[in-house]
Amino acid sequence: MPELPEVEVTRLSFASRISGARVLAMHMGKPLRWPLGVAPSVVVGQTVLQVRRRGKYLLLDMERGVLLLHLGMSGSLNFATSQAPAGKHDHMDLITTQGVLRLHDPRRFGAVVWSESQDHEPALKLLGRLGMEPLTDGFELSAFQQGLKKRQAPIKQVLLAGDVVVGVGNIYASEALFMSGIRPTVKAQKLSGPRVTKLHTAIKEVLARAVAQGGSSLKDFVSAEGQTGYFQLEASVYGRAGLPCRVCHTPIKQIVQGQRSTFFCPLCQKH
DNA sequence: CCATATACCTGGCAGC
DNA sequence: TGCTGCCAGGTATATG
Numbered sequence: 121m122p123e124l125p126e127v128e129v130t131r132l133s134f135a136s137r138i139s140g141a142r143v144l145a146m147h148m149g150k151p152l153r154w155p156l157g158v159a160p161s162v163v164v165g166q167t168v169l170q171v172r173r174r175g176k177y178l179l180l181d182m183e184r185g186v187l188l189l190h191l192g193m194s195g196s197l198n199f200a201t202s203q204a205p206a207g208k209h210d211h212m213d214l215i216t217t218q219g220v221l222r223l224h225d226p227r228r229f230g231a232v233v234w235s236e237s238q239d240h241e242p243a244l245k246l247l248g249r250l251g252m253e254p255l256t257d258g259f260e261l262s263a264f265q266q267g268l269k270k271r272q273a274p275i276k277q278v279l280l281a282g283d284v285v286v287g288v289g290n291i292y293a294s295e296a297l298f299m300s301g302i303r304p305t306v307k308a309q310k311l312s313g314p315r316v317t318k319l320h321t322a323i324k325e326v327l328a329r330a331v332a333q334g335g336s337s338l339k340d341f342v343s344a345e346g347q348t349g350y351f352q353l354e355a356s357v358y359g360r361a362g363l364p365c366r367v368c369h370t371p372i373k374q375i376v377q378g379q380r381s382t383f384f385c386p387l388c389q390k391h
Numbered sequence: 392c393c394a395t396a397t398a399c400c401t402g403g404c405a406g407c
Numbered sequence: 408t409g410c411t412g413c414c415a416g417g418t419a420t421a422t423g
Contacts, residue, residue, distance in 0.1 A: 121416050153399070153419085176417075193417055194401075209401085227400045229417060246419080273394060281394095282418080289416055358416095378395070381414085 122191040124254070124287025124327055127176045129334030130197050134221060135171035137199065138180070141216035142167045149211035153192065153231040157243065163187060163234060168216070175250045175286035185236040187214075188243045192229025198222050251284045254323050255331070259285065265316045268308040275311065275319075276304035277378045288323060291358045292330070294383045296322040298357045303389045304382045305375070357383040 122130070146160035166182040173179070178197075180187040189197070200206075200220040206213060212223035212232050223230060235243030251267065252259045267284035268275070278284060279293045288296065297304050299322035302315060311319070356366055361374035365385040375382050 123416060126416080153417095190417080192400095193415070225400095226402065227415090229399065271393080277394085280417090291416060379397090380417095 121194060121196065122176060123289030123292055123330075124176060125292075125330035125334055127178060127191060127287075128173055128255075128331050130191070131171055131173045131178055134197060134199060138168050138216060138218060138221060139170055140167065141218035143182075143214060143216050145213075145215040147206070147213040147215070148232070149206065150228060152211055152225065152228050153190070154233055156232055156234050158234045163214075174247050174253070175282060176289075177247060185234055186243065188231070188233045188235060188246070189223065190231040191223075192225060192227060192231070194227040195223060195225035195230035198224060249283055250286045251282055252286065254285050254287055254327055259320070259324065261317060261320050264320050265313065268311060268316060271308035273308060274305045274377055275302060275308045276382050278308040279323075280378070280380065285323065287327060290380050291355065292323075292326050294358045295356055296326050298383075298385060298389060299326060301389055303391050304377065304384050306391060357385060359383065 143164050143166050146163045148156060148160055163182070163185075166184060169181045169183065171178060171180055176190060178189040178191075180189065191197070198221075200213070200222045204220075206222070207224070209226040210222050210224050211228065211230075212221075214221040223232065233243040233246075252263060264285065268278060271278045271284075273281075276293050276297060279288045279296070280290065282288075294304065296319060300315065300318035302311065302319060354366075357372050360372045360383060362371050364370065365372055365388060368385065368387045370385055370387040372383055373386050375384075
């Protein structure tokens with residue numbers, strides 16, 4: 121569920137609502153990917169200053185540290201208005217003066233980590249090797265090109281790795297490569313300048329469009345299930361194995377790269 | 392440094 | 408209906 125667009129839409133959906141809130145209590149459920157790092161009581165009493173996003177991580181800046189959240193594969197955040205009973209898969213409740221921020225994550229690949237904001241904190245180390253933010257000016261074509269030039273791995277896997285550019289998950293990697301007419305198996309370093317330019321544009325476009333779409337359903341995003349965004353978007357290739365390409369009607373192919381599914385049109389993405 | 396495999400965990404679904 | 412096997416939006420870590 122959560123690639124960059126959904127994480128960003130999630131952020132937008134609760135950032136203003138929780139900013140300025142003071143933490144009254146914090147409850148953790150079953151273990152997530154990493155331990156919180158401190159007793160939940162450490163977070164109690166702190167005020168949420170702002171909510172930022174870095175890649176697919178959400179960062180709740182507080183007075184004395186940062187609460188880092190990751191949604192993993194199956195996580196979502198929602199606001200429980202009162203003390204509605206936590207369900208089987210609710211693994212964090214942040215009870216604040218402005219509502220209860222609740223993490224729902226069946227597979228528990230997500231994470232909630234507290235970090236006292238200085239350098240060598242393990243939580244912030246997670247952010248250390250992340251690549252460029254695709255929806256900011258920092259995502260410069262020349263830097264993108266330079267990043268790809270070093271890589272011999274297939275372009276799809278380089279996009280997913282997140283150390284050149286962040287936020288492109290398994291769905292949007294396939295979609296962006298389709299948009300730019302690039303075969304996912306091509307070695308990153310073999311892409312010509314013009315093709316890198318196309319890909320650079322496609323990544324920005326596909327992610328920005330998805331954020332906009334998610335944003336349009338923002339009203340019921342939280343109260344509903346937190347999943348409306350993706351289903352509004354029509355995938356060009358993802359999940360469409362065997363179905364006709366929307367452009368040329370050639371059957372879409374599905375392959376496996378790095379144990380993940382990749383989808384592409386063999387005609388529109390010739391090499 | 393780089394590329395690839397592995398591990399984490401649960402639910403949904405196709406097929407029998 | 409129930410079982411089994413496979414698949415799923417991520418990514419740190421180990422291994423070669």
